[in-house]
Amino acid sequence: MMYTTGRRVRFSLFGTSHGPCVGCVLEGMPKGMPVDEMRIAEDMELRRPKKGIGTPRREEDRVGILQGVQDGKTDGTPILLAIDNSDTDGSKYLRFARTPRPGHADLPALAKFPGYDIRGGGQFSGRLTAPIVAAGSIAKQLIRRSGIEVSAFSRSIGGIIDDGERSITDASGSGAFATRACTEELDATMEREIISASSDGDSVGGVVECITTGLPIGFGGIWFEALDSEIAGAVFSIPACKGVEFGRGFGLAGMRGSESNDPFFVKNGIKCKTNNMGGILGGMSDGAPMVFRAVFKPTPSIAKPQRTVDIETMKNAEVSVEGRHDPCIVPRAVSVVEAVTALVLADQMMRDPGRSV
Ligand SMILES: Cc1cc2nc3c(=O)[nH]c(=O)nc-3n(C[C@H](O)[C@H](O)[C@H](O)COP(=O)(O)O)c2cc1C
Known part of the structure; x- marks a missing residue:
């Protein structure tokens, strides 16, 4: 089974955590576009778990481009990407088929899919975000040709909040830090927050902020093709995402229109004085950087014992995740937020290529 999104640039995802591979098909990219495999490898490296604060599962994450790119350029056919799963140890997961983990997809997945392969979280695993990042990297290469850049960073982790003003340069600099914080100091405190939760057998969540620059005024669509609507849909598809807000988001509820409206002024074209709307008006870019935040819940799998049920005996039970x-x-x-954003932007751009350049 493949899971598909997009209209002109169509992205289809396949695989499971402990199957032979995960991968995707990317259709609708323009023919003859150079594809820089080094950039794909760099994006894949940023998604890999970092020692001490990520899963100990070690995967090489080498992306095989099996079709659609010849001599470094797209050939106009669907691009097929595959990434091997090699470090698979499914033994610890089998008991979740009887005692589903609270917070994970086990319970509804067992109810919906007969014979569901629960190892590693099956098709609900974060492992499936590897091909998303690979395809997103190609989408970034397409939109960059029109001057559009996408970068994200960790705005908060657990109780540690970055309350600084951040630009796209800060966001892209976060690649230097394991937590994807914008500064060395925040990286150190965020790392301590993660280690402290994990040494208690627990987990923490946080907020990813994503900034896009270079969108011309009018880029996007309306109603169901609105830029914010499509991006929110794509970001909500990332496992563990529980909320998305653009600009001041929920904070707008307490503001007056005179404070929240972003006034226009003229300086080398039309500009916005503030960016409370996150760069979107009517589903289209207003020319300001597009800024949104997505909240990711604390990882559901934790070592601490939690209440669950034994679905064979239908008795209350306990589960802890080793x-x-x-x-x-x-x-x-x-990295995954950046990737899905780039995929939506590439799709929007190819739907109306005249408008976006
Ligand atoms: C990059 C990434 C890595 C993840 N790693 C884990 C993990 O190690 N353990 C876990 O329980 N959940 C992990 N998740 C989250 C689960 O996949 C997710 O919570 C689960 O599928 C239930 O979906 P929902 O949280 O969207 O409801 C990860 C998610 C992402 C995006």
Whole structure:
């Protein structure tokens, strides 16, 4: 089974955590576009778990481009990407088929899919975000040709909140830090927050912020093709995402229109004085950077014992998770948020290529 999104640039995802591979098909990219495999490898490296704060599962994450790219350029056919799963130890997961983990997809998945392969979280695993990042990297290469850049960073992890003003340069600099924080100091405190939760057998969540620059005024669509609507849909599809807000988001509820409206002024074209709307008006870019935040819940798999049920005996039970898992999803979700955003932007751009350049 493949899971598909997009209209002109269509992205289809396949695989499971402990099957032979995970991968995707990317259709609708323009023919003859150079594809830089080094950039794909760099993006994949940023998604990989970091020692001490990520899952101990070690995967090489080498992306095989099996079709669609010849001599470094797209050939106009669907691009097929595959990534091997090699470090698979499914033994610790089998008991969740009887005692589903609270917070994970086990219970509804067992009810919905007869014979569901629960190892590693099956098709609900964060492992499936590897091909998303690979395809997103190609989408970034397409939109960059029109001057559009996407970068995300960790705005908060657990109780540690970055309250600084951040630009796209800060966001892209977060690649230097394991937590994807914007500064060395925040990286150290966020790392301590993750380690402290994990040494208690627990986990933490947090907020990813994503900034996109270079969108011309009018880029996007309306109603069900609105830029914010499509991006929110794509970001909500990332496992563990529980909320998305653009600009001041929920904070707008307490503001007056005179405070929240972003006034226009003229300086080398039309500009916005503030960016409370996160760069979107009517589903289209208003020319300001597009800024949104996504909240990721604390990782459901934790070592601490939790209440559950035994679905064979239909009695109350307890479960604790000894398998390998990320004590915090946020640093790895940063790359995935960038990738889905780039995929939506590439799709929107190819739907109306005249408007976006
Ligand atoms: C990059 C990434 C890594 C993840 N790693 C884990 C993990 O190690 N353990 C875990 O329980 N959940 C992990 N998750 C979250 C689960 O996949 C997710 O919570 C689960 O599928 C239930 O979906 P929902 O949280 O969207 O309801 C990860 C998610 C992402 C995006």
